[in-house]
Amino acid sequence: MNRLETIASLIRPCKVFADIGCDHGYISLFVARSALAEKIIATDISALSLDKARRVMADYPAEFFVGDGFAPIEKAGYSVDQAVIAGMGGELIIKILSATSLRPAVILGAQKNTDKLRYYLAGNGYKITDDVKVEEDGKFYDIIRAELGYMPQPDQLEAYMGVFYKEKNRHLAAYCTYLENKLKNFKKTEKNLKIARFVQEVKKWQS
Numbered sequence: 001m002n003r004l005e006t007i008a009s010l011i012r013p014c015k016v017f018a019d020i021g022c023d024h025g026y027i028s029l030f031v032a033r034s035a036l037a038e039k040i041i042a043t044d045i046s047a048l049s050l051d052k053a054r055r056v057m058a059d060y061p062a063e064f065f066v067g068d069g070f071a072p073i074e075k076a077g078y079s080v081d082q083a084v085i086a087g088m089g090g091e092l093i094i095k096i097l098s099a100t101s102l103r104p105a106v107i108l109g110a111q112k113n114t115d116k117l118r119y120y121l122a123g124n125g126y127k128i129t130d131d132v133k134v135e136e137d138g139k140f141y142d143i144i145r146a147e148l149g150y151m152p153q154p155d156q157l158e159a160y161m162g163v164f165y166k167e168k169n170r171h172l173a174a175y176c177t178y179l180e181n182k183l184k185n186f187k188k189t190e191k192n193l194k195i196a197r198f199v200q201e202v203k204k205w206q207s
Contacts, residue, residue, distance in 0.1 A: 006134045073102070082106075087111065118163065122152065131145075132171075
């Protein structure tokens with residue numbers, strides 16, 4: 001599965017679904033076609049991006065808001081019980097989650113700083129239920145589903161490589177090979193040596 005397909009596979013039936021930073025609106029379209037939500041809300045900080053989503057969703061009922069994160073949804077008085085936030089960095093996702101009083105189940109597609117995101121989720125009342133590495137066009141992405149609940153803080157290895165690194169995942173195995181090759185050209189700094197140890201530990205489970 002590619003990145004969008006993996007995100008879609010983690011969406012569960014719900015009452016109100018929010019596509020935060022929806023861009024083209026393909027996730028909203030999947031939810032609509034699959035009848036996974038009674039109500040679909042799509043937001044984006046870019047009016048042009050939101051117009052693309054409107055065109056994609058032309059045959060399906062949905063509400064569209066220009067704005068940052070959940071802010072326009074809260075302003076409109078809506079609650080949300082499931083949301084996708086993808087296509088941005090982990091720190092921006094953390095900022096979006098920190099700025100809202102809404103506490104939906106979330107499917108997150110962070111493009112970097114996923115270690116910080118995992119720490120944040122565990123420290124703010126979320127339990128990671130799915131944590132999948134996906135390769136697409138030679139790049140690697142982490143797709144995380146989290147719901148309200150308790151989980152212990154991940155250790156450094158779990159935070160960097162994924163909390164379920166012991167589960168077989170061909171993309172995670174490929175990521176280990178990618179990191180090994182990359183590290184060959186880097187100086188042996190403390191950080192890089194730590195990453196190398198992480199890779200060797202994960203490879204034990206992925207071999």
